[in-house]
Amino acid sequence: MTFRVLTAEFVHETNTFSVRKTDYDAFAVEGIRFGEDAVRVRGEANTEIAGFLDIGRKYHWTIQHVVSAGAEPAGPVTRDAFDRIGGAIVQAAKDRKGDLDGIMLGLHGAMVTDFSPDGEGELLERLRAVVGPDLPIAVTLDPHANVTAKMCQHADILISFKTYPHIDMRDTARHAGELLQRTMAGEIDPKTFLVRRPMLEEANAGRTDIGPMVGWIAEARAYETMPGALAVSINGAFPYADISEVGATVLVTYDGDCASHQAFAESIATKIWDDRFNVLNTFHTVEAAAEIARAYNDDRPLIIADYADNPGAGAYGDATNLLEALLDAGVHDACFGPIVDPETALQLHRSAVGETVQLALGGKTDARFGGGPLKVAAKLVHISDGKLIGDGPMMGGLELNFGPTAVIQIEGIAILVVTEPSQMYDLQQFRAFGIDPASHRVVGLKSMQHFRAAFEPIAGKVIVCDSGALCTMDYARMPYGNVPRPIFPLDRDMII
Structure with missing residues (x-):
């Protein structure tokens, strides 16, 4: 039948x-x-x-x-x-x-x-x-x-x-x-x-x-x-x-x-x-992550994942705290992405490749979560319509679209600026725009866990950080009103 x-x-x-x-x-x-x-x-x-x-x-x-x-x-x-x-x-x-x-x-x-x-x-x-x-x-x-x-x-x-x-x-x-x-x-x-x-x-x-x-x-x-x-x-x-x-x-x-x-x-x-207290990750502050990156020396890249600004969990993707810490620490030979900033992406698309542009980068949605705009001078390296096809374990063969996209260079860091939010889970999300993450010493990205399928194979080391963005691990910062109480970890001492 x-x-x-x-x-x-x-x-x-x-x-x-x-x-x-x-x-x-x-x-x-x-x-x-x-x-x-x-x-x-x-x-x-x-x-x-x-x-x-x-x-x-x-x-x-x-x-x-x-x-x-x-x-x-x-x-x-x-x-x-x-x-x-x-x-x-x-x-x-x-x-x-x-x-x-x-x-x-x-x-x-x-x-x-x-x-x-x-x-x-x-x-x-x-x-x-x-x-x-x-x-x-x-x-x-x-x-x-x-x-x-x-x-x-x-x-x-x-x-x-x-x-x-x-x-x-x-x-x-x-x-x-x-x-x-x-x-x-x-x-x-x-x-x-x-x-x-x-x-x-x-x-x-x-x-x-x-x-x-x-x-x-x-x-x-x-x-x-x-x-x-x-x-x-x-x-x-x-x-x-x-x-x-x-x-x-x-x-x-x-x-x-x-x-x-x-x-x-x-x-x-x-x-x-x-097992509720058995947290495997060490969530570094952005300052600690930047210091690890500054001192890092290996043939394969250090991957820094900002869990808290993961667009794949609804964060805005425009948090600047980690990027600012990397810049302040003088980290070089690095790439970073994405910064979700439609306004800046549009500004860059109106500029010429090779031009140095004054920007207010990121942090425009809600500066309470992950930091406000960074006032920077950036060299425009690449512009694109943002379309790509994934080739990794999760997204291989599927079309992805960041919308109008640009790559800028600020000091020693190449930065992917996009219009549409997406977490990083495929190497093509960098490579399609002229950035080879495997060739950089440090890779900063916005993702919680999905990045591991594609990025762990190229990594020398992986660390994670909490930038204080909307998906912070500090749940006490969030204004819960409908969840049943008591509930862990808001009520850490509760028993059942």
Whole structure:
């Protein structure tokens, strides 16, 4: 039998503290692609739609792909954007009601809208209202999902990626597709439950390259071979969402009796809680990071990652504290990026390559978080439309777009100035603009963890710092008002 499956990707990780709302135009920056256009661009990369299509070919499904849309993390998604993109998915399901055997969705799990704290739950609820309670729905999630009860209520299958950096998005989609195939064939009747602990996030943001998560993921994979255990997902959560259902969760998608799997989920959740003080990273001050960079001497570069100004978590990407510290320390033979500053990018595009330009660089969104504008004289080295194609483990083959982009030289540092925010997770984000990070002694970049997949192989050493930008690790600085209290680490002495 040939099954008929509706697919879509609709992804946003919402930083509720950001002043920048995520409207329809914000999704358009990365591309709102419908139908075959989405398949053409994303269908052979490390994406969920690629995994959906792999399973569709294997089992000869008839697939209708509705839309692929994602925006860089920022403030709440507007009702207009949600209704236009999510509405297209719901309308397609409505139009084919009675003619579908299943639905597969690539979501994130941490979307907040300006009218709902639970964007994914809202979308799934609207779909259920259209297709009824029996049509199976499978969902892939980012492991930084803040999974809600409503998501579990309305989706039969929920599976999160098991790697951070996320190099298994396609594989996870295949896993979800296999389970959907078995569901549509009547072999299983899956459901998903969650276990939560009162913490904003797992102690190490869910990183899977080192630390205790390595063992927990191994336990999850082993448990998935047990009878009735279809998928186990461990979600480190996204702490910059001021919502009631924030925090680390363990999900089990199962067939049969839920009770038999509850103990395993609780055991992993307890390990996450018990490990809450075990932070692996040393978060250097910008001054300390700059001093390490000044003294660094190795054949391969020192990578300095500013966790706090990571656009991939909704930070503005225009913090200047780290760059200022590097300049003050006289660091040379270095590159740095990105500084998200549309105003300066436009100014540079009106200048001539080789010209020395007086700039007020960065720090224009909110100087309280990461520093204000730097008044500098910079030599313009390169200008570009900002378009590139990634070639790394995460983004290989995918189109990226920084918008109008320039490279400037200030003393010993080459600096990438861009219009559109994006964290650094692919070497082409430097190389496409004439900067080879492997040839520099020091590389400063804005990212939390995803940079490691592409940049660790060229690095002699990696350090991280907290510049005090919007994604600071000092959560006490953030004006939480909706998270349940007590919650760790806002209430560090709490017990459960």
